[in-house]
Amino acid sequence: MGRARNAVSALLDLAPPTARVLYEDGSESDVPAAAVAVNARFIVRGGDRIPLDGEVVDGAGAVDQAPITGESALVPKEPGEEVYAGTINGEGTLTVRATKAASDTVLAKIIRMVGDAHARRAPVEQWVAKFARIYTPIVMALAITIALVPPLLLGGAWDYWFYNALVLLVIACPCALVISTPVSIVAALTASARAGVLIKGGAYVEAPGRTTALAMDKTGTITMGEPEVAAVHPLVGVSARDLMALAASLEVRSSHPLARAILSRAKADGVSVSAAEDTRTVPGRGLEGRADGRAIWLGSDRFAEEKGFGNAIPADLRDQIGETGSTLVAVGDKAGVTGVLELRDRIRPDAKGIVARLHAQGVETIVMLTGDNERTARAVAAEVGIDEVRAELLPEDKVTAIEELVESHDMVAMIGDGVNDAPAMARAHYAIAMGAVGSDAAIETADIALMTDDIGKVPWLIGHSRRAMTIIHQNIGISLATKALFVGLTAFGMASMWGAIAADVGVSLLVVANAPRLLNGHRVEAGPSGGEPIGERMAKGALAHGH
Structure with a gap:
């Protein structure tokens, strides 16, 4: 419940507390978001968070909807299109008509769903606690039987059988049984922390x-959450280097994610870049400027169509980029389109191998849940080997998908990193957060946090959990077998008090010695994405910060 409250607190910080309301007479004032009436108009400047759900009535721009929908690319917004509270406006100023009160926004629903999903989790009783309910009365009854039945019915000596009853109580005292689980859990938690996997309590070691079944978000989990230039398609006799130089010259001064991708590709290709002159952002469209005395531009295919060059982009190229779920960026001058850049969210280099390892470990169903469009999601899933895809989902849709998985599978996990994933993570049997890149809400909601963004640790986590449960079962088995042996000896009067004490203490020491073997298995296999072992210093630092 404490984690749920912390998650809700983090979510509340997403939406700004005030909205800049635009009145009929043209005046503006800052008003608490909770006091803004439905149909009131408010202003959202470039770079501001949107305070309420609404419909754009004036202006154009691109909005970062990742906190709510998980979409990896900025979404162009024009009059008539919907925006959500907690998302971030890019360039340009938007005038928005509020369509929902602050208490009814998508973000507010996420907050409620996180709390509801936590509340619906039934507490799991530990096996030892269940066993004790049966074990303790049976042992007490057996001790009384040994003390009374032989003297009363068989003429045995009272002191001899009373002594044997005491021996039974000593050997039956479940010291080793009781400590066999917690000492193994502590060792498992320590080993995972050394590997940079923080498990929030012993209840989540077994799961x-x-x-x-494993559900995972796409952006920031399977993909890096950063676009890259996947292909360069020069047209009309322009070389790929010239096309990259032209695009990069417009993007030199920009901090847009697509700009960073273009500049990174230009640098990797060894293209020298000089900044264009008179660059200007066209909200929701692209960029314009001048280079070597000629007008140049860069932007979406819609921008090319508005300039009258829509037909210059080959239809087969347009279809090819669309089928792979990539983003098309056209580059041109006043004469037409000089080329096309294909940008896509970069898939983690080891994602396919990780999915294969998860299947090999017995994870029957791996599902991708994403707010991105269907084509992008299916292209990524096909490349990685994921079983099912559910795309264009809002947070409540993700919760519904998890509930369906919970009904049909014994143990469902959800991996996510964003605020939009938090309700679904809370509804799963257990949740894993990408701790290095994840939002506070996702990390607080999760039961396990990966302190780097390496999903290669998920197969390691499954293997580590199974190793931990094997050692726990070994400890329980050793404890019960020793108890059963001495109970049998006691029943026939063949056990002594010193033997019972030695066996009880000996088995306790044995299970304590067995558990630390888990500490030797904390290393994570290195992989292309950098799944090298994490130092104990990092793990201790993370623990010290309350994770």
Whole structure:
């Protein structure tokens, strides 16, 4: 419940507390978001968070909807299109008509769903606690039987059988049984922390080893959450280097994610870049400027169409980029389109191998849940080997998808990194957060946090959970077998008090010695994405900060 409250607190910080309301007479004033009436108009400047759900009535721009929908690219917004509270306006100023009160926004629903999903989680009783309910009365009854039945019915000596009853109580005292689980859990938690996997309590050590279905977000989980230039398509006799130089010259002064991708590709290709002159942002469209005395531009295919060059982009190229779920960026001058850049969210280099390892470990169903468009999601899933795809989902849709998985699978895990993933993570049997890149809400909601953004640790986590449960079962088995042996000896009068004490203490020491073997298995296999072992210093630092 404490984690749920913390998650809600983090979510509340997403939406700004005030909105700049635009009145009929043209005046403006800052008003608490909760006091803004439905149909009131408010102003959202470039770079501001949007305070309420609404419909754009004036202006154009691109909005970062990742906090709510998880979409990896900025979404162009024009009059008539919907925006959500908690999302971030890019360039340009938007005038928005409020369509929902502050208490009814998508963000407000997420906050409620996180709390509801936590409340619906039934507490899991530990096996030892269940066993004790049966074990303790049976042992007490057996001790009384040994003390009374032989003297009363068989003429045995009272002192001899009373002594044997005491021996039974000593050997039956479940010291080793009781400590067998917690000492193993502590060792498992320590080993995982050394590997940079923070498990928030012993209740979540067992769950990964029983995973049968795994749902994961796309952006920031399977993909890097950063676009890259996947291909360069020069047209009309222009070389690829010239096309990259032209695009990069417009983007030199920009901090847009697509700009960073273009500049990174230009640098990797060794293209020298000089900044264009008189650059100007066209909200929701692209950029314009001048280079070597000629007018140049860069932007979406819609921008090319508005300039009258829509037909210059080959239809087969347009279809090819669309089928792979990539973003098309056209580059041109006043004469037409000089080329096209294909940008897409970069898939983690080891994602395909990780999915294959998860299947090999017995995870029957791996599902991608994403707010991105269907074509992009399916292209990524096909490349990685994911079983099912559910795209264009809002947070409540993700919760519904998780509930369906919970009904059909014994143990469902959800991996996510964003605020939009938090309700679904809370509804799963257990949740894993991408701790290095994840939002506070996702990390607080999760039961396990990966302190780097390496999903290669998920197969390791499943294996570690199974190793931990094997050692716990070994400890319980050793404890019960020793108890059963001495109970049998006691029943026939063949056990002594010193033997019972030695066996009880000996088994306790044995299970304590067995558990630390888990500490030797904390290393994570290195992979292309950098899944190298994390130092204990980092893990201790993370623990010290309350994760």
